[in-house]
Amino acid sequence: LFRSDAVAACLTIASLVPILSARLDAQGLRTLFDEVELPIASLLAAMELHGMRVDAGVLAALSGRYAERLAELESEIHALAGHPFSIASPIQLRAVLFDELGLPVVKRGKTGASTDAEVLEELAPHHPLPRLLLEHRKFAKLKSTYADSLPLLVEPSTGCVHTTLNQTVAATGRLSSSDPN
Secondary structure (H helix, E strand, O other): OOHHHHHHHHHHHHHHHHHHHHHHHHOOOHHHHHHHHHHHHHHHHHHHHHOEEOOHHHHHHHHHHHHHHHHHHHHHHHHHHOOOOOOOOHHHHHHHHHHHOOOOOOOEEOOEEOOOHHHHHHHOOOOHHHHHHHHHHHHHHHHHHHHOOHHHHOEOOOOEEOOEEEOOOOOOOOOEEEOOO
């Protein structure tokens, strides 16, 4: 922002204070705002500034263990299917589950029989393959989302991940984070 833009933004925000303050009072939310929301906002700002320390060594070890487990699961899945196939391919997975193994189609999507987690949960009592597929997806998610990605988000100068904590985004009242999520 140019200096005049920053000044204009500050003046606009300042002009909203009496309006929003009156709304807080009218809705009986003044105590909540003063005693809960403002102190939490200050705490969250401090947490964002300090960051959250990440032990890249522990995550690297987890990544290795997850990779081993994924390889084991892939072998088991291929053995149960009777041949190798791309586990991540919905088309190939549909062919194995419904055409080759004859499992019932539980739900259809735009492109054919669904292979989402809900469907795999429902198919698990009929054959061991869906349960292994769910476990494979779980470990793949843990590996890619956390063990492999978090170390890349560490600020080298602090050894921490600095995220933006949001106290009003989640409807349940819990915190969410963004940049990184």
